[in-house]
Amino acid sequence: MxxxxxxxxxxxxxxxxxxxxxxxxxxxxxxxxxxxxxxxxxxxxxxxxxxxxxxxxxxxxxxxxxxxxxxxxxxxxxxxxxxxxxxxxxxxxxxxxxxxxxxxxxxxxxxxxxxxxxxxxxxxxxxxxxxxxxxxxxxxxxxxxxxxxxxxxxxxxxxxxxxxxxxxxxxxxxxxxxxxxxxxxxxxxxxxxxxxxxxxxxxxxxxxxxxxxxxxxxxxxxxxxxxxxxxxxxxxxxxxxxxxxxxxxxxxxxxxxxxxxxxxxxxxxxxxxxxxxRGAEAQVNGVTFTIERQVLSYYTKQAHNAEDTTSDLLYKEVLRDDSRCIWRGMIRVEPEAQKTDGYQRSDALMLSSTCRADSIPGLEIEADDVRCTHGATGGRVDEEQLFYCMCRGLSRFEAMHVIVEGFFQQVFDRIPTELVRETLSQAVERKLGIGD
Amino acid sequence: MSSILKVKDLHVSVEETPILRGVDLEIKQGEIHALMGPNGSGKSTLAYALAGHPKYEITKGSIHIDDVDILELDPSGRARQGLFLAFQYPVTIPGVKVADFLRHAVSNIRNPERKEGEGLIPMREYRKELRSRMEELGMDPEFARRYLNEGFSGGEKKRMEILQLAMLQPRFALLDETDSGLDSDAVRVVSEGLNRLAGSEMGVLIITHHERLLEFNKPHFTHVMLGGRIVETGDAALAHELHANGYASVRERHPQAAQEQQQADQSKVENQEVPSGA
Structure with missing residues (x-):
């Protein structure tokens, strides 16, 4: 054995x-x-x-x-x-x-x-x-x-x-x-x-x-x-x-x-x-939250192998402490996949100065009549947002929490299943160190 | 007992540049004060310093609400003491619904000892209250479900500030150019809203370049700022005069402050690092 x-x-x-x-x-x-x-x-x-x-x-x-x-x-x-x-x-x-x-x-x-x-x-x-x-x-x-x-x-x-x-x-x-x-x-x-x-x-x-x-x-x-x-x-x-x-x-x-x-x-x-x-579609939603020394890496590919296909990927990443999140995305459009509509985006929100987010979008397009968009953003919590929240009586931590929840909301809004939205939201709360 | 907001000999620097050079001001609950002065004289700096923005460093002086030393508190603590700042440029907080945000705010302000995770105010009564305040301000109830200030017009943002003022019922409200950038209808709505809210329980400091807000909310006191100091204090007639004739006569009466103001303006041109909010 x-x-x-x-x-x-x-x-x-x-x-x-x-x-x-x-x-x-x-x-x-x-x-x-x-x-x-x-x-x-x-x-x-x-x-x-x-x-x-x-x-x-x-x-x-x-x-x-x-x-x-x-x-x-x-x-x-x-x-x-x-x-x-x-x-x-x-x-x-x-x-x-x-x-x-x-x-x-x-x-x-x-x-x-x-x-x-x-x-x-x-x-x-x-x-x-x-x-x-x-x-x-x-x-x-x-x-x-x-x-x-x-x-x-x-x-x-x-x-x-x-x-x-x-x-x-x-x-x-x-x-x-x-x-x-x-x-x-x-x-x-x-x-x-x-x-x-x-x-x-x-x-x-x-x-x-x-x-x-x-x-x-x-x-x-x-x-x-x-x-x-x-x-x-x-x-x-x-x-x-x-x-x-x-x-x-x-x-x-x-x-x-x-x-x-x-x-x-x-x-x-x-x-x-x-x-x-033809006509196939995929929506990919990602919510990640890393803390301490966690490392999460995603290598995503949206392969358009036929005409008139749609893909829409949105990853939202929150990082804290010394954690790291890596997202490498690729939209691949085959020559026959005309009228492709491809989208990919990754947004990272960094809550500490020692975390690190790598977001690398990519496109490989062989067809000539397609619409493909990609984007990636990364940033820290905006001090002006924190100040505004605090001016309304929220503690700094609570303000951070509200801003993080809001950051993920854009993904939650895409998810029709309430159970999933609630579960993810609760998981985020736990990770922030509050809630049950 | 009526509370009093007391600012004594306040000196404030932003990134080591002195902006306020000794401001004295007392506001009692129930009083309306207008704060006027040319651009860059320090009006917004005073508002931000009172609210506790970390970039505004207090180098000298004190701020109290009754016996409470406000400088000991962070912005959240100050808000829980009943201080409210209506922002000139309210920030957008994507993904955070107006109703959810305000429910947290209201819960904390009404129960200043509340810790995060403790109960929020009950949903039913909160909703009812929010709805009727929105109705009074002529706001579509749909606003409560929108994300805070996301995609709001200038007027909608300012109205949102007044809605928050209405919900939080502060002891002292600072309105930082709440009437700027609004068309006359929007100014009217905001002015009427403030007029309804500001009673004997609220001390108000209105920072403005215009007169409209003051027409609806006649100030008991008008202060003029120049070179980081309040150089004159009068009644509503002073506000009217300044609006009609500008600040030339004030500069003449206070040559030293005017000179300091001029120097500050020049160094700002030379050094673009100084934040525009000052």
Whole structure:
């Protein structure tokens, strides 16, 4: 078994890992291929453009281990779990799935929701064609390959053609045991005309447990389908987080993707949205708040692969103390993607003189009839705004809080789900050190 | 008991440039004072220094409300003591709704001991109060849901200042050129609003170049500033005279202050670093 004294991710460890899993051959084969790719990619330098601003020297993979079985859940303090009436919920602890529920009516309509490994085995025909074949590819880089070899746990949501879920679904990914590795994978498939909202959050059971997440998110949105996906990354400040996340949208489909980045010691997220057919649209919202020595890095790409596609990305970052936030964005327009409407913007608000925000927008446009706009701003809290608020009786801290909330409001205004707005707003309050 | 705002021998510098050179002023609750004077004489500096702007350094003198030493307090503490500044250029705070902002303000001013995170004033009564104050000022209730001063016209911003004045009911209100940059309709609305609010419980200092605001709010005292000092104090007739004839005669009567004023104006031209608010 994988132990603390050996490297957790050697060939030998991998074979032991495989032996412990009762999986169909195709899955095992896929893992083996990914493992070979992983060993190879470890020798290949990471893409400098993507990783040069991310200093991961303190990250030691061998400190984190797959958990043979999950510890008894001691209760994870989550922001969304009990806040709403959900059509279904799933919880993962230390890479193992627990507590799956799905509204019976939805199940009868053919909706699949639950543990990825079980679902992949039981519904191979429906799910296998999508699993790491179209969105996140195993050989993208060492993190995706590592994930593809060792993935455990994670949620799958499959919504058949023209089925609409009237209530959101909730997925919680938790880390509990000190030194645990989480390789969870989220796979969402909306067939043509389907509609769903999935709220996902990652959280730690306590503030002291170290951990690692090497994850992947795949969102496949069919023609005329509508997906709202929220991922609130709320690990404690000892977790390392690496993720490949990719959404693909079919003709006239729409994806609204909201990212909340609050937790982790160091995080790097590769986030792609791909607009594959005419009329596809994606809105990407980002809210991040870093404090102390946290480092959050986002590498976002909006790929316009077809005519008449729309993408709109807005990231708002607040930084405090010695924290750092990096956003590198790219809009890529293929030659055939005429009439593209692409937008990207990142605004950073710095609350200390020792934090640092890097915002680097970028455009690569091969078509000649497009509208693409990008922008990035960075600044400190305006002293005149603070003075004004204080002249109205707000304390300096309260004024700061009001200004930060207002700064995020522009993103909140884009999010139609009240629960999400409230949750993010509450998370921001907590981070500011007030509220419950 | 009527409160009194007492400014004694106040000297204020901005980035080491002296602007105020010994201001004495007493305002009692219920009194209206007009503060006039040419550009750069120090009127706005006095207002900002009273409110506690960190850039305005008090080098000498004192400010008290009754026995409370205002200089010991930050702007928030001063506001909680009942001091209010209506800004000449109100700032925009994106994403912060007027109603939410004012609810925090009102909660703190009415309960000066309130700590952040403690209860705000109850929503129902607050809403009702806000709505009726807005109605009195002829404001669309929709304003409460807008972001503070974002996309507001000049007149809307000034009206928003008066709305805050109405909600916060300060003991002492400083109005820094609240009538500037407004068309005559807007001046009328603001003037009438102030007239309704300023009763026996409010001492008011109106900083102005114009006369309109004073027509509706007849000052008990008019002060003239020159070279960072109050050089003359009279009644409403003085304001009228200054408005009609300008400051030439004041300069003649106070040659030393006029000279200091001139020097300050020149150094400002030479040194663009001096903030325009002075």
């Amino acid at each position: 994988v132990t603390a004294t050996s490297d957790s991710y050697t060939r030998e460890a991998f074979e032991t890992f495989l032996a412990g899993r009762d999986e169909p051959d195709w899955m095992t084969d896929q893992r083996r291929q990914a493992f070979e790719a992983y060993r190879g990619l470890l020798e290949t330098p990471l893409d400098l453009e993507e990783y040069k601003r991310v200093d991961a020297r303190t990250f030691r993979p061998s400190r984190y281990h797959l958990q043979e079985k999950s510890a008894d859940e001691t209760g994870v303090d989550t922001l969304m779990q009990h806040r709403a009436e959900y059509a279904g919920q799933v919880t993962h602890v230390d890479g193992h799935t627990k507590n799956v529920s799905l509204d019976l009516e939805m199940a009868e309509k053919g909706v699949l929701f639950g543990d990825l490994a079980t679902m992949l085995r039981d519904h191979e025909d429906k799910l296998r064609p999508y699993f790491m074949t179209r969105a996140v590819l195993p050989d993208a880089d060492r993190f995706s390959a590592w994930h593809a070899a060792f993935w455990t746990g994670g949620a799958v949501l499959y919504v058949p053609r023209n089925v609409a879920l009237d209530r959101p679904l909730h997925s919680l990914i938790a880390l509990q045991t000190d030194g645990a590795a989480d390789f969870s994978h989220t796979l969402v498939i909306l067939e043509d005309g389907a509609e769903a909202t999935l709220l996902e959050e990652t959280a730690s059971a306590n503030n002291d447990a170290t951990g690692m997440h090497v994850g992947a998110v795949e969102l496949l949105v069919g023609r005329n389908a509508r997906l709202r996906y929220v991922q609130l990354q709320n690990w404690n400040h000892k977790v390392y987080h690496f993720a490949h996340q990719c959404g693909r949208v079919g003709g006239n489909g729409s994806l609204q993707w909201t990212v909340g980045g609050l937790g982790s010691r160091l995080a790097h997220i590769h986030q792609d949205v791909m607009l594959d057919e």
